[in-house]
Amino acid sequence: MSAHNYVPSSKLGKWFNDRLPLLSLSSHIREYPTPKNLNYWWTFGGILTFCLVAQIVTGVILAMHYVAQADLAFESVEHIMRDVNYGWLIRYFHANGSSMFFLAVYIHIFRSMYYGSHKSPREVIWIIGMIIYFLMMMTAFMGYVLPWGQMSFWAATVITNLFSAVPLVGESITNWLWGGFAVGNPTLTRFYSLHYLLSFLIFGLVILHIWALHIPGNNNPIGIELKKPSKDTVPFHPYIVIKDLFALLIFLILFAFFVFYSPNLLGHPDNYIEANPMVTPNHIVPEWYLLPFYAILRSVPDKLFGVIAMFASVFVLVILPWLDTSKVKSAIFRPLYKQFYWILVLDVLILGYMGAMPAEGTYLLIARVATTYYFVHFLVILPVLGYKEKTLPVPLNITEPVLGGSPNPDMVKKKELYD
C-alpha cells in the first residue's frame, strides 16, 4: 500500500513518524484506494461512525447531570430536561440518536448482505461487525433502563428474567444480574456502569472493524476484487470524504426532524411514568429496533427454547459467511438470491411489526411463520442456493461495464446499476 512508502517532508515530522507512524496512518487514510462505483448505500459506514461519536459525546454530558439512583434517576432526567442549559437538546439527541444509530446499522447490515460484503476475504470484518451489533443491542437496552420509567423498569424485568430459563442455575443467574431478589437500585447502578463501558468497547471494536476493512479494501456493487490503486479506484480523500459528508448531512436532516419536531415519537409514553414495581403496564414492548428479536422470542411456546431461538437468530448472522455458499458476491448477478433477499427484508419487517402486537391469535401465527422462514432462509435457502443458482457473468473490472466495453450485451444493458 502506498501509505507504507510515505515519508514526511519536514525533519520534525520524520523524527516523530519514525517513533510513532501517525503521519503514515493519516497518509494511508487519505490515499486509501476506494472503488469508484460505490453507491450511497456505502455511505452508512461513515454515518455510523458519526452516530457513535455523537452518542458518546452527548452521553458523557448527560452523565454529568444524571443520578444513577432508583429514587432520583427519573427526577434527574427531568432536571436535565428543564434546568440544564440545552439539556433537552442533549437528551433528545441521545435518545433519538440510538434510534438513528440502529436505522443506519440495519441499512449497513442489509447492504452487506445484498452485495455479499460478508464473503471471503471479508469474513472477519463481518464478524467484528456482528459483535458490534450485539453490543449495540445490549448498550441500547441498558440505556433504555436508565431513565427509570415504567417501560425501563419492566423491560429490565422481562429481559433479565429470560436468564431464569437456564436449567438448574437460572434463578441464581438472575439474582446475580439483579444484585438482589428483584430489579432495583443495584440493577440500575450496574446497568449505568456497563452502559458507559460498552460504548467505549464498541468504539474499540469499530477501530478493529475499520482496520480489518483496510486490509482487503472495500467491496463494491459488482462485488469484484480490485487491483489497487487502479483506474477503478479513487483516493479516499477527497472523493469519498465529500460523498460521505453529503450523505451524512441528508441523514442529519432526518435526525434533526426527530430531535426537534417529534422527539418522543419513537419512545413509549409509559416511560414518562416513574417506575413502579406494583403496577405492570398493559403491553411491555422494547424499543422498535429490538422488536424482530422480541417477536422471535415470543413465537416459541417454551421459554428456554424461545431464548435459544432469539440468541440463535443473532448467531446465525455471525456464521453467515459460511452459510452463503455462492462464489458470486453481488446480488446483481444472482437473480434468485435477489428475490430471496427481498423476501427476507419483508420477513424481518413483519417480525418487527408482530413484536409490537400482543402475542395472540393471528399475530402469533404470523410471527411463528415469519420466525420459521427467518431460519429457513439462512440455514436452508442460502446454502442450497449457492449450488443451484445460475448466476449471471461477472465483469472483470469496473471500468469495463461503465464504458460499455463489455463483450456481454447483458452487462451493457445493466450499466445504470453500477453507477
Added chain:
Amino acid sequence: MKNFFKSIFIIFLVTSLFSQKAFTDETKKLLSTDWSFKGFFGKFDRASLQRGYQVYTEVCASCHSIKYLSYRNLSEKGGPEFSEEQAKAIAANFEVTDGPNDDGEMFTRPAKLSDKFVKPYKNVKEAMASNGGAYPPDMSVLVKARSGGVDYIYSILLGYDDPPGDISLEDGVYYNAHMYGNKIAMPKPLSEGLVEYNDGTEATEEQMAKDVVTFLAWAAEPHLEARHKIGFKAIIYLIILSFLVYFSMKRLWSRIEPKV
C-alpha cells in the same frame, strides 16, 4: 419482479388492515382542537397559558401535583410569561416547610421563586387515602405519559357522560367515554363558569379544557418554543450546507467521471 413487488404490497395492505381493525375496536376517536403549539412554528398562546394556570390552581391543584415545575418557571421565556412580580406574588400564596433553623427547628415560610410547586399531599399514600384509593397522577409530564398526548387529556376532560344502559358503576367511579375501560375515579372536574377568567374570556367547558391542557403541555415541555425555533434554524442550515456540499462533490467528481 413486478409480481413480486405487487405481492409485497398486498401483504403490507393486509397487515395494516389488521392493525387498523385492532386499534379502532378498542378506543373511540379522540377529540382535538386547534393547538397553537403544534407544527414547525408552533408557539404557546400566552393568554391561554395564563388562563390554564388559573384553571390548574383553582380546579386541579387540590388533588394533582406538578412537582417538577418551579414558581420561577411561570415568568420564564416561552411559558405563561407572568411578570416577575406576578410570579413572586403567586409563589407567596403558598407555604413551604424549610429548615432546620439555628435552633434546629423546621419552620414554614411563604414560597419563593426558586421553590418547586407545592404539592397537595405529603406523599402518594396520603393522596390515595384522600381519593378513595386512586392516586391522582402528578401532572409534570402527564401529557407525554399518555398515548394521544394533549388530545387524550382534552378528551378525558370533555368525555364525561351519563353511562349507557349496559354499564353499571360502583361508588366513586364515573363514566368517561375516552378512559380505558370507560371508568374513571376522578369526578367530572369542569363545569360551565367554574372559574372566572380575569381577561373576560367566557369560561365554557371547552375553553377551560383547552386552556388547562395547553398549560399542561407547557409544564411537560417548558422548552418547546426554543426547540421549535432552534430546530427550524438547524434544518435550514443543514439544507443549505447540503446544497453547497452537493455542488462541491459534483465538481470534485467531475475530474473522475461526469456521474457520481
